[in-house]
Amino acid sequence: MEPGGDRQQLQRLGREAAEYYRSHEIPQRLEEALNTLFLLRPTDLYGDLANYFSKFAKAPVICKLVGRKVLDGVGRPTLEVEIYCIIKNYEKRICSTVISSHSQILENALPEATEADEKERNDSVNTAVEWVNESLNAMLRDLKPTDQCNIDKILSEYFIRKVEEKKEIQKEGEEESTLSLPSCVPSATGLPEGKKATTIGKKVPGAETTIPPAEPIESVLCGSLAIGGTSLAIAKAGATISDIPLYLYIALLKRNQDSPKEMTMPLPMVTLLNCGKFSPGKLKLMKEVMLIPPVQLSLKQSIERALDIQREMMKLLEPTCKGPSPQLADRKKGSARSTGKKVLPAAMKRISHLGCLITGCDNLEQPLLLLQTACNNIGLELGTDMYLAINCAAHELIDYHKGKYEILTGTFRSPDEIVDMYVELINKFPSIIALVDPLRKEDRKQWNNICCALGSKCFLIAEDAATSISKLIPDQDINLPQCSGIVLKYINQTKVSDLIELTGLLDGQRHITILGSPDGESSDDSLVDLAVGLGAKFIKLGGLSRGERVTKYNRLLAIEEELAKNRTLRFEASLEFINFAEETQPEQLFDLLPLPKQD
CATH class of the missing domain: 3.20.20.120 (Enolase-like C-terminal domain)
Known part of the structure; x- marks a missing residue:
């Protein structure tokens, strides 16, 4: 082919494409853009065409959620959630987040308490992984990761259903227990920590002050990590798709998209x-x-x-092995009684x-x-x-x-x-x-x-x-x-x-x-x-x-x-x-x- 033949052929194809789009009522601005692009070198043409038409691509949507059991900073199990989206017809991993586990670290706890805590934590994380990979993965598929409010609403409704399911199971279990067990008077030793036992006709030694009893500890639903982990992962995905930092994305959500100065x-x-x-x-x-x-x-x-x-x-x-320890500051405020030793x-x-x-x-x-x-x-x-x-x-x-x-x-x-x-x-x-x-x-x-x-x-x-x-x-x-x-x-x-x-x-x-x-x-x-x-x-x-x-x-x-x-x-x-x-x-x-x- 003669020199410049490639260029002439591309220009011809461009004119044919423009005629085609004109006959199909494509906007005039697209035709002008095509005519401008045909004046470029062939190597520039393909990239600029791709960039231009990418603006008309569908918005990214969620295609997959992946839940995984990982370790937190002290070696205990917790949940990681990954978000995958369809971007320009390709599946792409967008981000992941690891949510912190809820329970406190038990200092000097008995082995039995530690073992029970580890079992509860493992069960909760395993259930959360199951929720993410199955139910939430199906429910959130094809939704936009930038629609935080709607996705959080779906997550909330799912969590409420799980709470109701647990209540029903507990209710059935209590009814079975009532039918199978004779009634008995609960002993004071069976009260949970934080509850005060009362005795009739006898004063408890040392009970000098009456204080309000402890409020019941709020139960944590097994698997609830999946809700928080997914919501945060969606926010990170929305920020990534929007090409802005997460802190700015959160600020826009709080201010109804009004960018803070x-x-x-x-x-x-x-x-x-x-x-x-x-x-x-x-x-x-x-x-x-x-x-x-x-x-x-x-x-x-x-x-x-x-x-x-x-x-x-x-x-x-x-x-220190030798000499007296350093003197503390501000002796007038409390260390005057100290001897320095x-x-x-x-x-x-x-x-x-x-x-x-x-x-x-x-x-x-x-x-x-x-x-x-x-x-x-x-x-x-x-x-x-x-x-x-x-x-x-x-x-x-x-x-x-x-x-x-x-x-x-x-x-x-x-x-x-x-x-x-x-x-x-x-x-x-x-x-x-x-x-x-x-x-x-x-x-x-x-x-x-x-x-x-x-x-x-x-x-x-x-x-x-x-x-x-x-x-x-x-x-x-x-x-x-x-x-x-x-x-x-x-x-x-x-x-x-x-x-x-x-x-x-x-x-x-x-x-x-x-x-x-x-x-x-x-x-x-x-x-x-x-x-x-x-x-x-x-x-x-x-x-x-x-x-x-x-x-x-x-x-x-x-x-x-x-x-x-x-x-x-x-x-x-x-x-x-x-x-x-x-x-x-x-x-x-x-x-x-x-x-x-x-x-």
Whole structure:
């Protein structure tokens, strides 16, 4: 063929194609596009034609869901969900997500309890894998991955059906038991933990205080991980299809596709010490001692500062063979009674599942004074350059027989007394700006008291004291004790739409939102994108050790860098506390933290 023959032939074919499309009433703009493309070189023509016609391809749809049993960050089974879509007539794997397991890690548990927990977890994950690969795979096929609201509705309806099926099975089992077994009087020893036995005509020794009984523990439906895992995987697939980051996709869903002009980063609650009930030492109250950086610092600066404090803490916790231990800071505030010969709390030779050091302490002030020393040694000041938060985990400390909290080994405080203790502690250590679960959720009166006493000085946060998300949403009325905010965890049947709805309710009721990692955390970093997209005030990820924890801090750094590059990053001016004692003056509800020293 003569030189240029290929070009002439392509032009001829192009004219024939244009004539064909014209006769079939194809829009004029398509004809013009074809005529323009025919002027290009043959090698350019094919690619540009493909790109142009791809705009008219069908929207991607879900073709397959794959559920798989995997391991979480501490080696326990959990669920992974993969999403496959049809894109330009080809099946393509879009994304996957690993959901965190719901149950808490049992510290120092009996072998029987550990074995039962492992069996329950395995059964739940196996059932979830079955749901994803069978029922949900069939139900969601051919749906658009960008239709989050509709898919979450389908998931919710499926879950409700499963709950009803379980109730029917339980009802039939109870009826059979009633027919086959004689009636008997239940013994007091058969009561579950948290319930108080009552005796007739005899006073129970040690039962000094009557406290509200524990609310029944919400049962977790076997397989519910499939609902949360699928919803989150769909959100990731929608973000991937839309070619935007997950945090921006979540922000658009919350704002009804109204793109935010600026976004703020959640402040990290960095766990530094684990010295609670199951750690060595007498102190039981402080399950986690956490660092909160000033709002004016970038996340990068905040993590670097937290790492500096952590390194200094590790030096102080190293056992010394010679000489007296270092003196604790601020002797006037609590260490004046010390002789200087008291040994510092010893660090364990392992890292907690929370990603922090485990240490034992003998009183409330010891870890706080230790932190003051560490900060002073590197030229930082607590209360200005770094703040503290304490996870009290009060629900783990209650002795229902005595009706009191065991804050130290053998030392008990009633609900009223523990409120006074917190007031004294905050007055002595004003650098503490958040208390997580200072009381059980059942102690409503004391929650009101502590909010009135300390609400203008620190955040009073409900984590385990908060009712589960599944119970909060249907009522449209947040069933919480009076508090500053709650920690939300993405587990079980939680859906992305639930988080969007609930955070909207919390925003409207002056509660702060905290996204938190559960005990059984995975290496999936989607929680960070959820926190940024939902506009959470804080994010609680654990310590700066263990891969499943550090992965999320790295994702936080990447998002901050991206927002700064796009000039959409906004820093909060200050942290605001709620003054619950001044309900009649809502315009003066907030106190501000002092500004930190600049690096």
